[in-house]
Amino acid sequence: MPEGDVLRLTAERLTAALRGLPLVRAELRWPSAGAANLTGATALETSAYGKHLLTRLDDGRTLHTHLRMDGYWRVHRTGSREATARHPAVRAVLATDAWTAIGWHLGMLDLVRTHDEGRVLNGLGPDVLGDDFPTTGLADGVVRLAREADRPLCAALLDQRTVAGLGTIWMAESLFARRLWPWQAAGTLPDGERAVLLRTARRLMERSVAVGRARGLGAVELHVHGRAGRPCHRCGTPISVGTANEKPYERPVYWCPTCQAGPAQGRTQDQAQRSV
Structure with a gap:
């Protein structure tokens, strides 16, 4: 599963590609969000919290996505063959005139009001890479x-x-x-x-x-x-x-069994370890 460092880099890439320009194409291929219309909204930023991504829009909404085990986002030039995003594994498409961001194999997707972001992050501990x-x-x-x-x-x-x-x-x-x-x-x-x-x-x-x-x-x-x-x-x-x-x-x-040695008794069976 992608970890916080991957999510931080993904958020930076999405922000660089989408920020400040209106969306000319927006497809959320997700049962609970498929009817939502994001076309015309402008992406303000994408931020990462732990393993979660929050793409904030200027209309007061936030697209929340989670990569789970196999998900990832890719950015391509709008109009390129890769930007067509016709594959069934694509779960989200956000495009400006310049760039198209494609969410593949996403494990979670929610569209919430920005001031309700805490609801999707409820119960999480502090973000190890958070500014605070x-x-x-x-x-x-x-x-x-x-x-x-x-x-x-x-x-x-x-x-x-x-x-x-x-x-x-x-x-x-x-x-x-x-x-x-x-x-x-x-x-x-x-x-x-x-x-x-x-x-x-x-x-x-x-x-x-x-x-x-x-x-x-x-x-x-x-x-x-x-x-x-x-x-x-x-x-x-x-x-x-x-x-x-x-x-x-x-x-x-x-x-490392030497550098990280544990109690001499029962340290393999109790933790179901296997040496390779």
């Missing part, structure tokens, strides 16, 4: 993480009600950076270390956004995620992969 995260968001995230006292850190960080924007990549990379065993109970960390962990997640994701802008997300270096069986960049131990959450919501957790 270093101030109010961080403190809120620390409190929310502390409430997950008995949950493994990996599961608590993946829960968007704790903090919004983290997925399997930056959960794993943040825990590796702090040398934390992914299945350590969140309640065993002191508040100071919880804060450092969340600041680390933000720093890594900010770096990903910066690299993505300059060279593309394929240039972002990962230390553990997706590297099962390959040597740890620190110690050379083969990276292992375990599991967060129970079926059917399980997610992979990549980690």
Whole structure:
């Protein structure tokens, strides 16, 4: 599933393509929104909150989309062959005279009044990449993480009600950076270390956004995620992969058994880990 860094870059791309010009074509291929008419409205901006996108219009409405596992937006020159968007997997088309933005395989789509945006974001934790995260968001995230006292850190960080924007990549990379065993109970960390962990997640994701802008997300270096069986960049131990959450919501957790060593007893069976 795309994470907060991908959503931030997507929001920037949509804003650059659509902002300030009236929509000459607008198609919402979604049962609950298909009858809506957005043609003539002007896009003010697209912002990201966690894994959600909010495209705000000058008529007081906001298009809310979520990519889920497979969704993405692409921008093409209006009038080009790619901009025709005839494929059945297309869920949204927003076009100005210059650019056409196409939402593929979107997992959620809502059209709401802008002042009701909070309704679609209700229950989410603070956005790790939000402008206010270093101030109010961080403190809120620390409190929310502390409430997950008995949950493994990996599961608590993946829960968007704790903090919004983290997925399997930056959960794993943040825990590796702090040398934390992914299945350590969140309640065993002191508040100071919880804060450092969340600041680390933000720093890594900010770096990903910066690299993505300059060279593309394929240039972002990962230390553990997706590297099962390959040597740890620190110690050379083969990276292992375990599991967060129970079926059917399980997610992979990549980690270094040496740099992130856990309790000597029961650390594999209890967390359904498997070494590769």
